[in-house]
Amino acid sequence: MKKNIFALVSSVAVLGTALAGCGGGQEAAKPAEQPAGNTQTQAPAAAPAAEKKPQVLKMNLHSEPPTADPGIAEDTTSGAVILATFDGLTRIGGDEKPHEAAAESYTVSDDKLTYTFKIRDHKWSNGDPVTAKDFEYAWKRALDPKTASNYAYQLYYIKNGEKANKGEAKLDDVGVKALDDKTLEVKLENPTPYFLELLAFRTYFPVNQKVVEGNEKWAGEAATHVGNGPFKIETWEHKSKMVLVKNDNYWDKDNVKLDKIEFSMVEDENTELSMFENGELDWAGAPMSALPTDAIPALKEQNKITTKPIAGTYWYKFNTEKPPFNNVKIRKAFAFAVDRQGLIDNILQTGQIPATGAVPPSMVLNPNGYFKDNDLEAAKKMLEEGMKELGISKLPAITLSYNTSEAHKKIAEAIQDQWKKNLGVDVKLENKEWKVYLEDLHNGNFQVGRMGWLGDFNDPINFLELYKDKMGGNNDTRWENPKYKELLNQSALEGDLDKRKQILADAEQVLMDDMPIMPIYFYTQSWVQNPNVKGVQMTGLGDVDWKGAYIE
Known part of the structure; x- marks a missing residue:
């Protein structure tokens, strides 16, 4: 994982x-x-x-996130930052099971090798529409050897995914295709019982092709980062702090209660615990740090x-x-x-x-x-x-x-x-x-x-x-x-x-x-x-x- x-x-x-x-x-x-x-x-x-309290959660990131790019992370x-700022086709719910997220519905062929997803109407944080093509582009980008994604192997369940990543097949041969703006067809190498759960993992998240191709450093700064999740990055002061705010373009924004998540970046666990005890943090320890x-x-x-x-x-x-x-x-x-x-x-x-x-x-x-x-x-x-x-x-x-x-x-x-x-x-x-x-x-x-x-x-x-x-x-x-x-x-x-x-x-x-x-x-x-x-x-x-x- x-x-x-x-x-x-x-x-x-x-x-x-x-x-x-x-x-x-x-x-x-x-x-x-x-x-x-x-x-x-x-x-x-x-x-x-x-008497509603300000909906601001204060936490600590033990270290600077190396990236906020789901294809590279x-x-x-x-x-954690990516899960807050992106939605996959599915998202894991409180029952520990995958539920429809960016996909509003799906069908599976009798042989369990072909999945067809209907993409719900929603937008990127910059206002662009999220389409099936964004998923096709993101998956093929992660598999492209030039991207050098260390998580590309998570996409090997897709037909010809491994071959494309190893230069033995073309990216066009990979079994993911946007049939239209709202329909994504995925063909697998073998039946994969946990595929819907896999789709909730970041390597399967979409990226905005225009944004990615327009700036190779798009995922490293608040001003250029674009996601389709419940939050968006408002501030990213490297090795100092990060602030996430509610994404008003999120399809399920009515169920997002927090207005803001403020992260400090303190490596010393004793300092972090002291900040918690002093009321400067609402949380200390796992999963973003340790006690x-x-x-x-x-x-x-x-x-x-x-x-x-x-x-x-x-x-x-x-x-x-x-x-x-x-x-x-x-x-x-x-x-x-x-x-x-x-x-x-x-x-x-x-x-x-x-x-x-x-x-x-x-x-x-x-x-x-x-x-x-x-x-x-x-x-x-x-x-x-x-x-x-x-x-x-x-x-x-x-x-x-x-x-x-x-x-x-x-x-x-x-x-x-x-x-x-x-x-x-x-x-x-x-x-x-x-x-x-x-x-x-x-x-x-x-x-x-x-x-x-x-x-x-x-x-x-x-x-x-x-x-x-x-x-x-x-x-x-x-x-x-x-x-x-x-x-x-x-x-x-x-x-x-x-x-x-x-x-x-x-x-x-x-x-x-x-x-x-x-x-x-x-x-x-x-x-x-x-x-x-x-x-x-x-x-x-x-x-x-x-x-x-x-x-x-």
Whole structure:
């Protein structure tokens, strides 16, 4: 789904804001930023007419959103802004199910391969009409190799989508076509039961072709950004603040209660919590940031904290092309020599679950996991054997990288200490600002790096497909395995749900046998909020939707 920037509570990356899936802010909980389940904290309802309070919600973005372009975004911070400012054909409701949004209706062919959507009458925030062509253009733009979208693979369900993205077919061959201004026809490669849910994900959102082609930097400034969602960007002072205001051109504007959302951009979690306690913020913590780990016990004791499990995994990635992590046994040694439960008990403290597999509990394939937590005997044996295979008697310098966050730092320091104590390995820690960190990860400029992933939809394929292709947009490990790829391809063709689940379990076994990633824990999301804030929808995938929010 999305990269979580946070490590404690948040993906997309909560102590890791994650990539869709998602990681950059508080991703220790989606944390990778959010918990699983129906995350609507309050049922949307109209604010009382009498003595109506100003409808202004004040929140903090832990870091600057890298972009507000749905075709490019890959992290939870950008994703939240995009969900507020765009509508897809569908939108996830408070019941955690997709509902018609930009599409007012649709039909599905008997073979489940062709969807036909009727686009409702509505406008872009600049007044232009939204048409079916905007969707066709947006999807083909994301698939165009020139766009270099790291989320292009989310469109591979569309006929010829993968081939077009890999230069093996023309964009005109992709199975999406505007039959007229109000009719969009979509043809799929295979029946996809979760396709309507996928349509609520940002890579499937429309963009205004005239705006995009008129200014390549359209999505980076308030003055040039154009969306079709419940809010629009009024102010964007980079690395300082962002203000969203109600979009009067939104088709469902009568159900949007907030007039404004004011975001500060403060990276320090202690400062953010102080701002909340002083009344400067209505919300602190997940999903846009994280709570200070030292403050969690007191917040729990005072019953001020809300915690929710979410479909997300916090993991470390190995660069499998750089020694010594080009050796699978050394990767396993480092993975086995971590006390995950100790990290949860002593640092995270909000009900996370130790991860000994890649797929989170809400879609689990193997409930017993694939290795033992804190297995020091096996770790030492693997390290010895791996060093012999590499012909070395001493490991080269090891660097563990993470993006700026108190929780990410504490987790990294604890694991650094465990690797020193358990394996005798010296590890240097490297901290980077989120945007720079993401770029270095994608470019292979790391040895071991943290990331969190929050599900884009509640199916194991969303976690496993990340590592299908060596140069896949969100892989970063440079790992690829022919057997793994074949199993994922088989799963797409298998109609029997039980057989498909077993195929995916076999694939996860391959992933864990080769260990290009080191799972650490499954997310929960934790936050504190002003009790007058109602209707904020927190989904089981770690997304946040302010469409139905209001101040009581």
